[in-house]
Amino acid sequence: MTTGRRIEGTMPVAFRYTPGVGAGAFLAGLGDRELRGSRCAACGVTYLPARAFCERCLAALAPEVRCGPEGTLVSATAVHVDVDGRSLPTPEAYVLVRFDGADTVMLLRWLGPDAARIGARAAVAWRSEHVGSILDIDGVVPVT
Amino acid sequence: MGKRVAVVGAGMTRFVRRAEETGKELSWIAAAAALESAGIGLDRVDAVCLGTAPDAFDGVHRKGDYLADGAGAWGKPFMRAYVGGGTGVFTPIQGWYTVASGMADVVLCVAEEKMSSCRPHPQGAFVTIFDDIIERPLEPNLLWIFALEMHRYMHAYGLEKRDIAEVAVKNKRNAVDHPAALLGQADLTVDDVLASEVLAWPVQRLDVSPISDGAVALVLASEDVAGSMTDRPVWIQGVGWNLDTTYWTNRDLVYPEYVEHAARMAYEMADVTEPRRQIHVAEPYDPFDYKELHHLEGLLLFDKGKAPEAARDGVTARDGDLPCTPSGGLLGVGNPIAAAGLMKVAELFWQLRGEAGGRQVPGTPERGVAQAWGDLMQVGTVVVLGTDGGPATTASDPPASAPPAPRATALDDAAFLAAPGAVDAAFDGSYRWDPGAAMGRFLDGLAEGVVHATVCDACGRTLVPPRAFCERCFRPTDGWAEVPATGVVETYSRCHVAWDMQPLDEPRYPAVIRLDGTSQGGFLHLLGGFTDEPTIGMRVEAVWRPPQERTGSILDIAWFRPAGEEAGS
Numbered sequence: 032m033t034t035g036r037r038i039e040g041t042m043p044v045a046f047r048y049t050p051g052v053g054a055g056a057f058l059a060g061l062g063d064r065e066l067r068g069s070r071c072a073a074c075g076v077t078y079l080p081a082r083a084f085c086e087r088c089l090a091a092l093a094p095e096v097r098c099g100p101e102g103t104l105v106s107a108t109a110v111h112v113d114v115d116g117r118s119l120p121t122p123e124a125y126v127l128v129r130f131d132g133a134d135t136v137m138l139l140r141w142l143g144p145d146a147a148r149i150g151a152r153a154a155v156a157w158r159s160e161h162v163g164s165i166l167d168i169d170g171v172v173p174v175t
Numbered sequence: 176m177g178k179r180v181a182v183v184g185a186g187m188t189r190f191v192r193r194a195e196e197t198g199k200e201l202s203w204i205a206a207a208a209a210l211e212s213a214g215i216g217l218d219r220v221d222a223v224c225l226g227t228a229p230d231a232f233d234g235v236h237r238k239g240d241y242l243a244d245g246a247g248a249w250g251k252p253f254m255r256a257y258v259g260g261g262t263g264v265f266t267p268i269q270g271w272y273t274v275a276s277g278m279a280d281v282v283l284c285v286a287e288e289k290m291s292s293c294r295p296h297p298q299g300a301f302v303t304i305f306d307d308i309i310e311r312p313l314e315p316n317l318l319w320i321f322a323l324e325m326h327r328y329m330h331a332y333g334l335e336k337r338d339i340a341e342v343a344v345k346n347k348r349n350a351v352d353h354p355a356a357l358l359g360q361a362d363l364t365v366d367d368v369l370a371s372e373v374l375a376w377p378v379q380r381l382d383v384s385p386i387s388d389g390a391v392a393l394v395l396a397s398e399d400v401a402g403s404m405t406d407r408p409v410w411i412q413g414v415g416w417n418l419d420t421t422y423w424t425n426r427d428l429v430y431p432e433y434v435e436h437a438a439r440m441a442y443e444m445a446d447v448t449e450p451r452r453q454i455h456v457a458e459p460y461d462p463f464d465y466k467e468l469h470h471l472e473g474l475l476l477f478d479k480g481k482a483p484e485a486a487r488d489g490v491t492a493r494d495g496d497l498p499c500t501p502s503g504g505l506l507g508v509g510n511p512i513a514a515a516g517l518m519k520v521a522e523l524f525w526q527l528r529g530e531a532g533g534r535q536v537p538g539t540p541e542r543g544v545a546q547a548w549g550d551l552m553q554v555g556t557v558v559v560l561g562t563d564g565g566p567a568t569t570a571s572d573p574p575a576s577a578p579p580a581p582r583a584t585a586l587d588d589a590a591f592l593a594a595p596g597a598v599d600a601a602f603d604g605s606y607r608w609d610p611g612a613a614m615g616r617f618l619d620g621l622a623e624g625v626v627h628a629t630v631c632d633a634c635g636r637t638l639v640p641p642r643a644f645c646e647r648c649f650r651p652t653d654g655w656a657e658v659p660a661t662g663v664v665e666t667y668s669r670c671h672v673a674w675d676m677q678p679l680d681e682p683r684y685p686a687v688i689r690l691d692g693t694s695q696g697g698f699l700h701l702l703g704g705f706t707d708e709p710t711i712g713m714r715v716e717a718v719w720r721p722p723q724e725r726t727g728s729i730l731d732i733a734w735f736r737p738a739g740e741e742a743g744s
Binding site: 040048049051059091 | 195196197199200207216217218231234244247250292293294295297299300302303307311584586591592594595596597599600604605606607608609610615618674675726727728
């Protein structure tokens, strides 16, 4: 009969993700307070963040479209638990926002004083210092 | 057997140590190049087959759909295949049956690997291929498996390292002519290989293929539409794949029977009855130099133990009687796992179309075989390509066109570490494994100083490691037997590096121990307590830890020492 032994272990790996060509151009734009997207004229789609290629036709794309800084809320949620399922002291609000000029949406924090409302107008809120990552965007705020 | 399937286009990235491009972007470069070479747009593609090896390399736990957009799968039927290192040659097999079945006329096959994301070393992911209960406590690294198999192969045929190093030299020299190659080296000599750092004897640094990033893609088309895309289709004449037992320490380490089974399946489909005469160019899987030789024998292209002689005599050179790995292979072009396998199929496509440039083999080869190998050293995947066998095309001897130039931007270590916007993240997963019923009793036995086996009455085998069911008869095992903790060294290695490739203060001696009283049973353990260097075939006995120190673990055996010796170090 087994004595109920257990063997414990890990997978000893860590990762360094580099942004690549498309996202690299987008992140560089954040330093200039720009939301850089890329447009496929053939498919009529503007991607934000910028991508190196169109997923619909595989054409190469350049990050030459400026989107935002305002947009429209597509969906919203308030998160009450962390990744381990524990209650958060204060709920955190996240929204999907479609910035003007873009066909795709971005997931960002909602910084408004009131609950986010689908369909409402919003604008990007920049972090005061440039950190060179998606965190250059603090979130979105209501447009009044 | 269904519709005939042709390869009508191929493309690839450069293989680099660290790519600036993401995995998606690498996939896209390869896919777009393959479509360009086929002269079609993505709108002509009916389905996409993706091959990529463990998620833990890229650090993306859903690598199939993560890569889907780069593979051109938007809005299409899409499936990711994964059979370890065999994935790259399995991907076009998956594409073949998708087309042969009539489900699709055009399939885009893409294989990708981006291993540079994984730190400190991709072996951190590889260590989990070892059995969690009875192997990982020994702190193995992936090189052990190769070193143990290579040593056994050398022992069986009386080979010297020099015989095997010829393959590394040939392939790294061949790679000089490959525009995608990472490690082409025109002036490499056998002595350079023999002088390179010993990692896990007999494996030395230059016996091994490099960690790489890259992607490769093929376009497959049914006989109904291939003629509309190219005047020179290359037909998939045969496919085969086969898996041996997952108990790798129970296998015949000298001869890859699973490769033979896969090859026979593919040859039968291709009506190849005399492979040595009918195969004109071969791309066997070569992550290590000895593996090319091992696989050439499994592919029935040379007698058992005779491939090294052929390599030495130049038979497998690009201008030899049977050119093998004219691409430069994993050893020379690079080894982004799944992509490397598909690169071999792409090489056959280019060779058979006369488009291989400086790598072109002499004459007009009409048929080739590509093969890959993987999972836990037990899967063989084989594809036979040929210029004959499909419907006639309308073309009259069109000129060869150069394949698309491979692209990808290499980052050196400094640029990688300084890359703007890079994100570091640890894989925060830890596990607790239950040994299960059979292995649980085995561990109980070790705590008592006894080795337990299970017995299958149907096939008459006595099994170590013990299992609850016989994988051959596929029925419960019938009972237990105690076997002596003695046996012979089936093979061993002298390992100088840890799993993260950092040097060890003292070498370790992993070995496969064949236990007395079992049916080719045994397990991985360590040798110790010897004064002279161990030998294959040496009789050994377990050195048990004192009863009060045993915990019901494989480590209750401290090591195996030469039988009849006093306890040593």
